[in-house]
Amino acid sequence: MSFLSKSTLAVWFLFILIAVSATGQQDMNDDALQIRAIYDLALKESKGYEWLYDLTNEVGGRLAGSPEGAAAVEYGKQIMSTLNFDTVYLQECYAPHWERGDKELVRVAQSAIGSFELSALALGNSVGTGPDGLVGDVIELKSLDELRDLPESEVAGKIIFFNRPFDDTQINTFNAYGGAVDQRVSGPLLASQKGAKAVIVRSMTNKIDDNPHTGTTGRDANIKPIPAVAISTLDAEELSRALKLGPANVYIRTTCIMHEEPVLTYNVIGEIKGQTHPEEIILVGGHLDSWDVGGGAHDDGTGCVHSLQVIELLEKINYKANRTIRCVLFMNEENGLAGGKAYWEASYEAGEFHMAAIESDRGGFTPRGFTVDGHKDIFSKKYKQVYDWLPLLEPYGLSFEKGGSGADIGGLKDQKGLLFGFLPDSQRYFDYHHTSIDHIEAVNKRELEMGAASMTALVWLLDKYGLK
Amino acid sequence: MSFLSKSTLAVWFLFILIAVSATGQQDMNDDALQIRAIYDLALKESKGYEWLYDLTNEVGGRLAGSPEGAAAVEYGKQIMSTLNFDTVYLQECYAPHWERGDKELVRVAQSAIGSFELSALALGNSVGTGPDGLVGDVIELKSLDELRDLPESEVAGKIIFFNRPFDDTQINTFNAYGGAVDQRVSGPLLASQKGAKAVIVRSMTNKIDDNPHTGTTGRDANIKPIPAVAISTLDAEELSRALKLGPANVYIRTTCIMHEEPVLTYNVIGEIKGQTHPEEIILVGGHLDSWDVGGGAHDDGTGCVHSLQVIELLEKINYKANRTIRCVLFMNEENGLAGGKAYWEASYEAGEFHMAAIESDRGGFTPRGFTVDGHKDIFSKKYKQVYDWLPLLEPYGLSFEKGGSGADIGGLKDQKGLLFGFLPDSQRYFDYHHTSIDHIEAVNKRELEMGAASMTALVWLLDKYGLK
Numbered sequence: 001m002s003f004l005s006k007s008t009l010a011v012w013f014l015f016i017l018i019a020v021s022a023t024g025q026q027d028m029n030d031d032a033l034q035i036r037a038i039y040d041l042a043l044k045e046s047k048g049y050e051w052l053y054d055l056t057n058e059v060g061g062r063l064a065g066s067p068e069g070a071a072a073v074e075y076g077k078q079i080m081s082t083l084n085f086d087t088v089y090l091q092e093c094y095a096p097h098w099e100r101g102d103k104e105l106v107r108v109a110q111s112a113i114g115s116f117e118l119s120a121l122a123l124g125n126s127v128g129t130g131p132d133g134l135v136g137d138v139i140e141l142k143s144l145d146e147l148r149d150l151p152e153s154e155v156a157g158k159i160i161f162f163n164r165p166f167d168d169t170q171i172n173t174f175n176a177y178g179g180a181v182d183q184r185v186s187g188p189l190l191a192s193q194k195g196a197k198a199v200i201v202r203s204m205t206n207k208i209d210d211n212p213h214t215g216t217t218g219r220d221a222n223i224k225p226i227p228a229v230a231i232s233t234l235d236a237e238e239l240s241r242a243l244k245l246g247p248a249n250v251y252i253r254t255t256c257i258m259h260e261e262p263v264l265t266y267n268v269i270g271e272i273k274g275q276t277h278p279e280e281i282i283l284v285g286g287h288l289d290s291w292d293v294g295g296g297a298h299d300d301g302t303g304c305v306h307s308l309q310v311i312e313l314l315e316k317i318n319y320k321a322n323r324t325i326r327c328v329l330f331m332n333e334e335n336g337l338a339g340g341k342a343y344w345e346a347s348y349e350a351g352e353f354h355m356a357a358i359e360s361d362r363g364g365f366t367p368r369g370f371t372v373d374g375h376k377d378i379f380s381k382k383y384k385q386v387y388d389w390l391p392l393l394e395p396y397g398l399s400f401e402k403g404g405s406g407a408d409i410g411g412l413k414d415q416k417g418l419l420f421g422f423l424p425d426s427q428r429y430f431d432y433h434h435t436s437i438d439h440i441e442a443v444n445k446r447e448l449e450m451g452a453a454s455m456t457a458l459v460w461l462l463d464k465y466g467l468k
Numbered sequence: 469m470s471f472l473s474k475s476t477l478a479v480w481f482l483f484i485l486i487a488v489s490a491t492g493q494q495d496m497n498d499d500a501l502q503i504r505a506i507y508d509l510a511l512k513e514s515k516g517y518e519w520l521y522d523l524t525n526e527v528g529g530r531l532a533g534s535p536e537g538a539a540a541v542e543y544g545k546q547i548m549s550t551l552n553f554d555t556v557y558l559q560e561c562y563a564p565h566w567e568r569g570d571k572e573l574v575r576v577a578q579s580a581i582g583s584f585e586l587s588a589l590a591l592g593n594s595v596g597t598g599p600d601g602l603v604g605d606v607i608e609l610k611s612l613d614e615l616r617d618l619p620e621s622e623v624a625g626k627i628i629f630f631n632r633p634f635d636d637t638q639i640n641t642f643n644a645y646g647g648a649v650d651q652r653v654s655g656p657l658l659a660s661q662k663g664a665k666a667v668i669v670r671s672m673t674n675k676i677d678d679n680p681h682t683g684t685t686g687r688d689a690n691i692k693p694i695p696a697v698a699i700s701t702l703d704a705e706e707l708s709r710a711l712k713l714g715p716a717n718v719y720i721r722t723t724c725i726m727h728e729e730p731v732l733t734y735n736v737i738g739e740i741k742g743q744t745h746p747e748e749i750i751l752v753g754g755h756l757d758s759w760d761v762g763g764g765a766h767d768d769g770t771g772c773v774h775s776l777q778v779i780e781l782l783e784k785i786n787y788k789a790n791r792t793i794r795c796v797l798f799m800n801e802e803n804g805l806a807g808g809k810a811y812w813e814a815s816y817e818a819g820e821f822h823m824a825a826i827e828s829d830r831g832g833f834t835p836r837g838f839t840v841d842g843h844k845d846i847f848s849k850k851y852k853q854v855y856d857w858l859p860l861l862e863p864y865g866l867s868f869e870k871g872g873s874g875a876d877i878g879g880l881k882d883q884k885g886l887l888f889g890f891l892p893d894s895q896r897y898f899d900y901h902h903t904s905i906d907h908i909e910a911v912n913k914r915e916l917e918m919g920a921a922s923m924t925a926l927v928w929l930l931d932k933y934g935l936k
Contacts, residue, residue, distance in 0.1 A: 040637045171863070207913075366895050368865070397639070427834050427914050427918070446895050
C-alpha cells in the first residue's frame with residue numbers, strides 16, 4: 001500500500017468520522033428542537049389543567065369501589081375517547097371495599113388541660129368503633145419498637161398514640177414519609193396483637209396544621225382489626241402536651257366499614273399501536289382512585305392527567321409512534337393495588353414486554369426529573385442509554401437518579417424493561433397528601449404542564465431510540 | 469542519581485500525591501458535614517418563618533417613605549438586635565415619595581359588550597387622574613413599536629392599552645417578565661410623548677386571574693407624566709374581546725400623588741467584623757420595602773428573612789467569620805433604588821471591597837442555585853473557584869449559572885468581587901408578584917428554610933476559602 005493510498009484512506013477515515021459526528025450533532029439538534037416544541041405546546045395548548053379541574057371537582061374524591069370511583073372510570077374513558085388512541089378499554093379488577101361512614105368524632109374526654117376535639121380521619125381499611133364509640137386511656141409512643149417493648153398487661157384496653165413526627169431534615173420529603181409511615185401501616189396491627197383497643201396516629205406530614213391525613217392501614221387475616229384514626233399534627237402536639245401533664249382519656253367514634261366482599265372496578269387503558277415495533281410497550285400511567293376526602297388533585301389526579309397529556313402532546317406534534325404507547329389509569333392504588341396487580345398478571349400472561357413504564361405519582365409540582373429502576377440483569381446497560389439523553393433534558397431542570405418507580409408499575413420489573421418514576425419538587429406534596437385540601441387550587445397550571453412535557457419528552461426519546 | 473533514589477523519589481512523590489488528595493477529600497467531607505449541619509438547623513430551628521409572618525402581617529405592605537416603610541426599618545433593626553452582630557446601624561437614603569391614594573376605579577363605560585369594571589392598580593410613581601377621573605377611547609397595542617408606528621393624530625387624547633401577554637413558553641418566568649415589562653416601565657412615557665391621556669397595562673403575570681399587579685413606571689423630567697394603571701389579566705382579555713367587536717370607552721380614576729420632595733428613609737445594616745480578613749466583605753441582602761398592596765412576602769420579605777437567617781444559622785453553628793459578614797436590608801428597590809445607590813456610593817467612598825455579595829430577590833421558593841456575575845477582569849477566574857464547590861451543593865438541588873445578581877447589589881461590580889443572585893424555582897413567583905395576594909400563605913416554610921440554608925452554605929464556603 002503506497003503512502004498516497006494510506007493518506008487517502010486516512011482522509012476518508014477522517015471524513016467519515018466528521019460526518020458521523022456531524023450526524024450525531026444534527027440528531028442532537030433535531031431532538032432538542034423536538035423537545036422544545038413539546039414544551040411549547042404543553043405550556044400553550046394543553047387541556048390538562050381543565051381535565052384536572054373536572055376530575056377533582058366534578059368527579060371529586062374517588063375511592064376504589066365507591067360511586068365516585070365508578071364515575072372516575074367513566075370520566076377517564078371519556079377523555080381517552082377524545083384522544084387518538086387505537087383502542088380504549090377497561091380492565092377488570094377487584095378492590096377492597098371500604099367505606100368511611102359518618103364524620104369521625106375524636107375527643108379528649110379528660111386530661112390535665114381539659115377536654116377538646118381532635119381533628120381526625122379514620123384510616124383507610126380500618127374498622128369502625130360502631131355507633132357508640134369507645135373510650136380509653138392513651139399511651140403515647142414514638143415507634144413500633146417502643147410498643148414491642150411494652151408488656152401486654154400495660155397495653156391491654158388502651159389506645160396507642162403513635163406520635164413520631166416526620167424528620168424535617170430530609171431534603172426529599174418522601175424519605176421523611178418513608179421514615180414515619182410504619183406507624184400508620186403496621187402500628188394498628190401490632191397494637192391489636194398487644195391487646196390495645198384502638199390506635200391514634202399523628203398525620204403523615206411535615207406541616208403543623210389542623211388537617212388530618214388519612215391513608216391505608218395494614219390488614220392481616222390472622223389479626224383482629226381495631227379502630228384506627230389519624231389526627232392533625234396540631235392536635236397531636238396538643239394531645240402530647242396533655243399527656244406530659246398527666247393521663248388522658250380519649251373518645252373515638254368511627255362508623256367505617258371494611259366489607260367482606262371486594263368490589264368489581266376497572267383500570268382504564270388506552271393504546272396506540274406501534275408502527276415498527278408494536279411488541280415493545282411504553283407505558284405511561286398514574287392512579288385514578290384517590291382518597292374520599294379532598295379532590296385527589298396531587299394524589300394522583302396530576303399523574304392521570306400527565307399520562308393523558310403525553311398522548312395529547314404526541315398528537316400535537318403529529319408523532320407516529322414506532323412502539324406501542326399505552327396509557328393506564330390504575331384503580332385502587334390507595335388501599336389495595338388491585339389495579340396494578342391485575343395489570344401485571346394480564347401482562348405476564350400475554351407474554352408482553354414493557355420496554356419502559358413511567359408512573360407519575362409524586363404530585364404535579366415543578367419537574368426535577370425521573371427515578372429509574374430495573375431488573376439487575378439489564379439495569380446498568382439500559383440506564384446508561386437513558387443517561388446519555390441528559391443534555392437534552394437538563395435545560396428543563398431535569399435529571400435522572402436511580403430509585404423506585406411507582407407502586408402500580410413495580411411488578412413489571414421482571415419483563416426487564418426500565419421503570420421510571422416522575423420526580424417533581426417534593427417540598428409541598430405532604431402538605432396536601434390524603435387530606436381534604438388536596439384540591440385543584442394546590443396545583444399550579446404551569447407546573448402541571450411542565451410535568452406533562454417532561455414525560456412526553458422522555459416517551460418520545462424512548463420511542464425514537466428504543467433501549468437495547 | 470541512582471535508579472534506587474529515582475524510585476525512592478517516585479514513591480515519595482506518589483505518597484505526597486495521595487496525602488494531598490486525601491487531605492482534599494477530608495476537607496470535602498468536613499465541608500459536606502458542615503453544610504449538612506446548616507441545612508439541619510435551618511429545617512429544624514430557624515426563626516425565619518416567624519419573622520416573615522410578623523414582617524408581612526404586623527408591618528404589612530411597606531412602600532419606601534410610607535409609615536409602614538418606617539415600621540419595617542424599626543422591625544428590621546429589632547430582629548438584628550437579637551442576632552450576634554457587632555454593629556447594627558441605619559444608612560440614610562432619599563426615596564421618591566409616592567402615595568396610591570383612593571382605591572382605583574377603572575370601568576369600561578361603553579363597549580360592544582356593555583359596561584363593566586376592571587380590576588386595577590395604579591402603577592407606582594404614576595400621577596393620578598384627580599378626583600373627577602378621565603374618560604377616553606381605548607387603542608389596544610401589543611408593543612411599544614406599534615405605538616411608535618402610530619401617527620400622533622391617532623394617539624392624541626386616547627387611552628393606550630398595552631396587552632402583550634407573558635411568553636408562556638419561557639421556562640424561567642423571569643425571562644417572560646423581562647420580555648413584557650417594557651410595556652409597564654416605558655409604555656406610559658412613550659404614550660405621553662405621542663399625546664395619549666392615559667395608559668392601561670396588562671398585568672405582568674402568566675396567570676389568568678382577577679388580581680392586578682402593580683409595579684413601577686418610568687419617570688422623565690422632560691416628559692409630562694400621565695395616569696397609568698395595570699389591570700388583571702382576566703380583565704385585559706375581556707377588554708380585548710370588547711375591542712375586537714368595536715370601540716370602547718374607559719373611565720379611569722386614580723388619586724395617586726407623586727410628591728416633588730423625596731423622603732428620608734433608611735437601609736438597615738448589621739455587620740459582623742471578620743477575624744482574619746476584616747477588609748473583605750461578604751454581603752447578604754434583600755430589599756425591605758415592598759409594594760403597598762399585599763404583604764410583600766415573596767417580594768421581598770423572603771429575601772430579607774433569608775439574609776437574617778444566614779446570620780442566625782452561622783451563629784447556630786458557632787462560626788467565627790474570617791471575613792466581614794454584612795447583612796443589608798435595602799430600602800426602595802421597588803420605585804427608585806435609593807437604598808442601593810446610597811449603599812454603593814458610601815461603599816466606594818470608603819474604599820471598601822465586597823469580595824462577594826448575594827441578593828435574594830426572586831422569591832422564597834425551593835432553591836435551585838445561584839446566578840453569578842462579576843467584572844470581566846476577574847469573572848472567569850473567580851467563577852471557576854466557586855464552580856468547584858458544586859459537588860457540595862448539588863445534593864441540595866443547587867447549581868450555579870452565569871447571570872445577573874440583584875438590583876440592589878449590581879452597582880458593586882466595579883469592586884471586582886463576585887455578585888450572586890439567589891435562584892429559587894420561578895414557576896409561581898409571578899402569580900404573586902406586586903399583588904394583594906403576596907402574603908405569608910404563599911410561602912412554604914420548608915422552602916423558605918432551604919433557601920436560607922443554601923445562602924448560608926455559600927456564605928460559609930466563601931468565608932472559609934475566600935476568592936483569589
